[in-house]
Amino acid sequence: MIPIEYWLVFSSLLFAIGAYGVLTRRNAIVVLMCIEIMLNAANINLVAFSSYHSTLHGYPDASGQVFALFSIAIAAAEVAVGLAIILSVYRRYQTIDVDKINILRW
Amino acid sequence: MLEYAWLIPVFPFVAFLLIALLPKRTLFWEDGAGYAIGGAAGALGLSFIVIWEVLNGNTLTTDAPRTTWLIIGQYQITFGIWIDQLAALMLLVVSVVATLVVVYSAGYMHNEGPTRRRYYAEVMLFISVMYGLVIADNYLQMFIFWELVGLCSYLLIGFWYERPTAASAAKRAFIVTRVGDIMFMTGIIILFKYVGNLDFATLFAEGGTHAVPTDMMVLATAMIFGGAIGKSAQFPLHEWLPDAMEGPTTVSALIHAATMVKAGVYLVARSYPLLVQTPESLLFVAAIGGVTALLAATCALAANDIKRVLAYSTISQLGYMILGLGAGGYLVIHANSPDGYTAATFHLMNHAFFKALLFLCAGSVIHAVGTNDMRLMGGLRKHMRITSATMLIGALAIAGVPPLSGFWSKDEVLAAVWHAGEFNVMFLVLWAMGIATAFMTAFYMFRMWFMTFSGEPRSEYHAHESPKVMTVPLMILAGLAITSGFALFIGDGFKLFMEGSIEGLVPGAGAESLGDIAVGIFSDPLTYVSLTLAVAGILLAYRMYYVPGFDRSRFARGAPGAVQRALENRWYISKFYDDLAVKVVYGLSLVADAFDRHVIDGMVNGFAYIGGRSGNVIRKAQNGNVQRYTGIIVVGICLLLVFVLYVVPWMGW
Numbered sequence: 001m002i003p004i005e006y007w008l009v010f011s012s013l014l015f016a017i018g019a020y021g022v023l024t025r026r027n028a029i030v031v032l033m034c035i036e037i038m039l040n041a042a043n044i045n046l047v048a049f050s051s052y053h054s055t056l057h058g059y060p061d062a063s064g065q066v067f068a069l070f071s072i073a074i075a076a077a078e079v080a081v082g083l084a085i086i087l088s089v090y091r092r093y094q095t096i097d098v099d100k101i102n103i104l105r106w
Numbered sequence: 107m108l109e110y111a112w113l114i115p116v117f118p119f120v121a122f123l124l125i126a127l128l129p130k131r132t133l134f135w136e137d138g139a140g141y142a143i144g145g146a147a148g149a150l151g152l153s154f155i156v157i158w159e160v161l162n163g164n165t166l167t168t169d170a171p172r173t174t175w176l177i178i179g180q181y182q183i184t185f186g187i188w189i190d191q192l193a194a195l196m197l198l199v200v201s202v203v204a205t206l207v208v209v210y211s212a213g214y215m216h217n218e219g220p221t222r223r224r225y226y227a228e229v230m231l232f233i234s235v236m237y238g239l240v241i242a243d244n245y246l247q248m249f250i251f252w253e254l255v256g257l258c259s260y261l262l263i264g265f266w267y268e269r270p271t272a273a274s275a276a277k278r279a280f281i282v283t284r285v286g287d288i289m290f291m292t293g294i295i296i297l298f299k300y301v302g303n304l305d306f307a308t309l310f311a312e313g314g315t316h317a318v319p320t321d322m323m324v325l326a327t328a329m330i331f332g333g334a335i336g337k338s339a340q341f342p343l344h345e346w347l348p349d350a351m352e353g354p355t356t357v358s359a360l361i362h363a364a365t366m367v368k369a370g371v372y373l374v375a376r377s378y379p380l381l382v383q384t385p386e387s388l389l390f391v392a393a394i395g396g397v398t399a400l401l402a403a404t405c406a407l408a409a410n411d412i413k414r415v416l417a418y419s420t421i422s423q424l425g426y427m428i429l430g431l432g433a434g435g436y437l438v439i440h441a442n443s444p445d446g447y448t449a450a451t452f453h454l455m456n457h458a459f460f461k462a463l464l465f466l467c468a469g470s471v472i473h474a475v476g477t478n479d480m481r482l483m484g485g486l487r488k489h490m491r492i493t494s495a496t497m498l499i500g501a502l503a504i505a506g507v508p509p510l511s512g513f514w515s516k517d518e519v520l521a522a523v524w525h526a527g528e529f530n531v532m533f534l535v536l537w538a539m540g541i542a543t544a545f546m547t548a549f550y551m552f553r554m555w556f557m558t559f560s561g562e563p564r565s566e567y568h569a570h571e572s573p574k575v576m577t578v579p580l581m582i583l584a585g586l587a588i589t590s591g592f593a594l595f596i597g598d599g600f601k602l603f604m605e606g607s608i609e610g611l612v613p614g615a616g617a618e619s620l621g622d623i624a625v626g627i628f629s630d631p632l633t634y635v636s637l638t639l640a641v642a643g644i645l646l647a648y649r650m651y652y653v654p655g656f657d658r659s660r661f662a663r664g665a666p667g668a669v670q671r672a673l674e675n676r677w678y679i680s681k682f683y684d685d686l687a688v689k690v691v692y693g694l695s696l697v698a699d700a701f702d703r704h705v706i707d708g709m710v711n712g713f714a715y716i717g718g719r720s721g722n723v724i725r726k727a728q729n730g731n732v733q734r735y736t737g738i739i740v741v742g743i744c745l746l747l748v749f750v751l752y753v754v755p756w757m758g759w
Binding site: 031101103105 | 733
């Protein structure tokens with residue numbers, strides 16, 4: 001049995017990497033990928049706590065895993081929408097550099 | 107019979123409604139004068155029935171029927187009637203003068219065209235609410251009618267509202283009397299706070315006001331008298347009355363000489379059971395009356411407008427009545443004698459008749475000559491025999507020449523003030539002021555008469571005697587001016603009659619026999635002092651204004667000239683009020699305006715400016731760069747985490 005702390009450190013690192021990528025990368029597709037990494041960090045947390053909860057109480061409880069599955073499904077939908085937006089932006093501006101897509105401002 | 111007295115105001119009120127609402131072609135004669143005379147005569151008839159009942163010893167005071175008007179929590183406000191000798195006296199004055207003035211108006215207002223309808227409607231409304239004031243049985247009811255007569259006064263002073271002077275005089279009268287009305291209201295509120303009831307029946311009963319602390323009682327009575335200061339044009343709120351002469355002369359005669367201005371005196375007389383509990387207020391009342399009498403008489407000396415002379419004379423005579431009432435209170439307290447009270451109310455009645463007569467005569471003169479300025483008149487006696495004769499009777503009456511009415515009542519007032527001097531030395535000073543006023547009254551009245559009727563015409567005019575509808579009321583009033591003084595000796599005598607309305611205050615005062623009264627008057631040296639001064643005043647006026655060749659211009663130079671200019675400018679009191687309004691009030695308004703513009707508006711504008719400027723700075727944060735937003739979110743969450751995990755436990759929240 002791997003202790004819960006290991007999972008949490010792992011998911012935190014994954015989340016930090018994702019966040020770092022979102023903050024620094026210029027390519028919108030890479031930004032989208034980094035968001036996926038952050039989502040998966042959250043999914044790992046859900047699964048880890050689900051397992052931890054089951055061992056703590058001595059009976060199986062799958063609700064955390066169900067949430068992880070939901071999250072994965074929604075992430076898939078989100079990627080579809082995100083990629084579609086990026087495609088539209090590229091058609092309009094001939095670029096997917098997030099620094100250049102800044103007309104939604106004051 | 108007396109319980110039907112509430113019908114008296116209904117007659118003129120119905121006339122008011124008819125004149126105001128009927129179609130024009132059904133108004134018939136003189137645009138509604140017929141209805142007006144009918145309404146006034148109906149009220150006159152009913153008033154006389156009431157007066158007859160009161161003369162026979164019936165009164166309707168504490169046991170009068172009342173209607174509940176308002177219920178506020180535990181308090182009940184009722185409407186009712188209060189018919190005692192004082193109310194009967196006022197009914198007599200109002201009904202006789204009102205009826206005669208309305209008849210006279212048919213002639214005087216003949217040339218006014220369709221606006222006569224408004225005139226008659228407003229006059230009938232006035233007469234109606236004046237009756238209402240007189241028969242009111244509690245202070246609130248009285249106050250309501252008090253305000254309504256003020257409204258009618260405003261409307262009628264401003265009858266010729268196209269003239270700017272009339273419009274501003276109306277406003278002035280309304281605003282100045284309002285100062286007094288607020289004081290009256292303050293007095294009522296004080297009484298209501300402590301007693302919880304404003305019925306005369308409660309307040310005037312033995313011990314009815316013992317819930318009121320002494321100092322508040324003094325304040326309440328002084329404040330109620332403040333209402334009289336405004337309404338009866340007493341110093342320092344007297345300046346509206348001369349300006350009120352901008353209205354038609356009939357209005358001056360009815361409202362500003364005989365009835366409405368008497369409402370203040372009536373209020374003081376009505377409040378006697380309260381006033382005699384507070385000698386301080388009585389002294390204040392008497393002092394205001396004495397100062398007003400003297401001050402107004404001096405102003406009348408130099409006035410050139412015939413109506414203004416009469417207006418100042420009215421103020422002066424009202425001052426006499428107030429002085430008499432103030433002194434009379436001391437006599438009630440110290441001598442158990444109603445003399446001052448009866449003298450002042452007696453003067454009230456006599457003055458109403460002779461002053462209405464004088465005003466209507468002045469109206470007749472103005473009707474003939476077309477100007478108010480006495481410097482442009484002269485020699486009218488040849489053209490206007492009835493007017494000049496009746497006005498001479500009025501002038502003799504007010505000057506105090508026996509046996510005309512003014513002599514009896516003025517003498518009684520002065521005698522009462524003199525006797526009050528036994529109890530407070532101040533009254534001797536006030537008596538001296540009163541006697542000086544008597545001298546000046548005789549002088550300025552005959553100055554007016556000589557300037558108007560004697561000598562040669564000083565301008566081009568085509569004078570003619572007024573029509574019968576105007577001269578008959580003059581003759582009736584002249585008859586009353588001659589005879590009303592004898593009321594002192596008719597029946598049981600006026601004194602005993604009036605004593606009836608304050609008999610609770612002077613228990614067992616009893617009555618002198620009528621012979622004793624007459625002997626008392628003619629054996630008192632004071633009578634001859636005032637009589638001598640009156641004759642001296644008349645002779646001085648005769649010397650200065652009748653005998654040709656008297657050089658009056660010598661009074662226009664040096665010190666007398668300064669006094670004369672001060673008199674012509676009404677002691678600069680009017681100017682003082684104007685300056686007060688123009689400089690002080692306008693200055694304060696400017697300050698308030700600047701405060702509004704710069705401080706209030708400045709704050710509002712300042713906030714808008716701060717919002718705008720800071721928005722300009724902060725909006726730079728919204729630069730459209732998604733990654734910056736994300737960075738801010740991440741940093742923010744980190745800060746929140748630090749706060750929740752470390753700062754909160756460390757602070758011990």
